[in-house]
Amino acid sequence: MTTAFAPSPIQAALGTPMIRIDGVSKTYRGGFQALKEVSLTINRGEIFALLGPNGAGKTTLISIICGLVNASGGTVTVDGHDNVGDYRAARELIGLVPQELTGEAFSTVWDTVRFSRGLFGKPRDDAYLERILRALTLWDKRNNRLMALSGGMKRRVLIAKALSHQPQVLFLDEPTAGVDVELRREMWQIVRDLRDEGVTIILTTHYIEEAEEMADRIGVIRRGELVLVKEKQALMRQLGRKELTLQLKAPLASVPEALAPYHLTLSEDGQALIYRYDSSAGNGEGSGIAELLGALREAGVRYSDLHTRQSSLEEIFVSLVKEP
Numbered sequence: 001m002t003t004a005f006a007p008s009p010i011q012a013a014l015g016t017p018m019i020r021i022d023g024v025s026k027t028y029r030g031g032f033q034a035l036k037e038v039s040l041t042i043n044r045g046e047i048f049a050l051l052g053p054n055g056a057g058k059t060t061l062i063s064i065i066c067g068l069v070n071a072s073g074g075t076v077t078v079d080g081h082d083n084v085g086d087y088r089a090a091r092e093l094i095g096l097v098p099q100e101l102t103g104e105a106f107s108t109v110w111d112t113v114r115f116s117r118g119l120f121g122k123p124r125d126d127a128y129l130e131r132i133l134r135a136l137t138l139w140d141k142r143n144n145r146l147m148a149l150s151g152g153m154k155r156r157v158l159i160a161k162a163l164s165h166q167p168q169v170l171f172l173d174e175p176t177a178g179v180d181v182e183l184r185r186e187m188w189q190i191v192r193d194l195r196d197e198g199v200t201i202i203l204t205t206h207y208i209e210e211a212e213e214m215a216d217r218i219g220v221i222r223r224g225e226l227v228l229v230k231e232k233q234a235l236m237r238q239l240g241r242k243e244l245t246l247q248l249k250a251p252l253a254s255v256p257e258a259l260a261p262y263h264l265t266l267s268e269d270g271q272a273l274i275y276r277y278d279s280s281a282g283n284g285e286g287s288g289i290a291e292l293l294g295a296l297r298e299a300g301v302r303y304s305d306l307h308t309r310q311s312s313l314e315e316i317f318v319s320l321v322k323e324p
């Protein structure tokens with residue numbers, strides 16, 4: 001899908017700040033503090049994934065940026081427009097993809113997207129709407145009523161609606177919650193295509209795999225605080241651990257004393273030894289693997305196979321958000 005979505009000038013400014021969140025706090029009526037002094041800059045053309053356990057404050061933050069919830073303190077600008085003082089200009093730059101389609105069951109796909117565009121006061125542009133429907137493979141369904149669409153098609157209508165007014169920033173709230181693996185991959189491709197056109201993407205997700213697969217940067221929220229913001233690659237390099245698994249030729253009852261310095265773990269069935277090491281070390285020097293293999297030989301432990309694995313973002317995430 002080439003240049004279906006975004007107005008082209010965006011491309012020129014990739015990497016410059018698009019959203020600035022400065023000291024944003026939120027205390028709900030009743031006194032619950034859902035956000036504490038959150039500051040964050042999101043750049044044009046990046047995919048930013050916001051992770052955090054249930055109730056961490058993700059939806060609150062997104063709702064504040066989109067102007068749906070008032071912050072108790074702090075400021076948000078979208079492409080330089082204050083999202084309170086200059087609400088209309090800021091909101092016009094944003095497309096929001098909610099989790100579920102509500103309401104318009106009897107409307108057709110075409111009417112739905114046209115209506116959404118109209119809500120932003122944008123002039124009618126059927127050629128643009130045709131392009132987005134074609135890009136989302138909804139064109140053949142344009143005269144179908146929403147209630148007659150499959151779950152996957154409905155998800156695409158949500159994206160088409162959010163894109164109908166040509167936003168430069170797209171928020172996706174749990175974009176693939178409850179969808180099957182095939183559709184999930186399809187949605188990921190759609191999001192990447194949007195990013196490639198210069199649309200800035202912010203997504204919340206519970207699927208760590210989704211962030212691992214797509215995000216350029218990751219922010220982790222925990223109890224209303226932004227506890228970490230990092231490039232995904234750097235995060236995985238820094239916090240990741242590598243694991244070497246050795247499949248043994250004969251099972252062991254326990255790890256031999258001579259191998260104690262390597263802090264090996266023996267699998268429950270005694271058939272495999274697992275060695276964990278820092279992923280910033282290579283496979284050679286520094287990782288201790290050469291020494292370990294030598295020590296295994298000396299201890300008479302023979303193995304039939306070995307493989308390495310990098311810890312996933314999921315493991316990193318769990319270690320970051322676990323309660324102290």
Ligand SMILES: Nc1ncnc2c1ncn2[C@@H]1O[C@H](COP(=O)(O)OP(=O)(O)OP(=O)(O)O)[C@@H](O)[C@H]1O
Nearest residue numbers: 028029032034052053054055056057058059060061
């Ligand atoms: N309108 C409200 N009034 C009072 N408390 C609220 C309100 N909305 C949210 N909260 C509370 O604020 C906290 C953050 O909620 P929020 O919906 O932002 O979390 P979340 O990270 O999006 O969670 P989830 O992953 O479950 O969607 C929660 O403890 C929630 O109970």
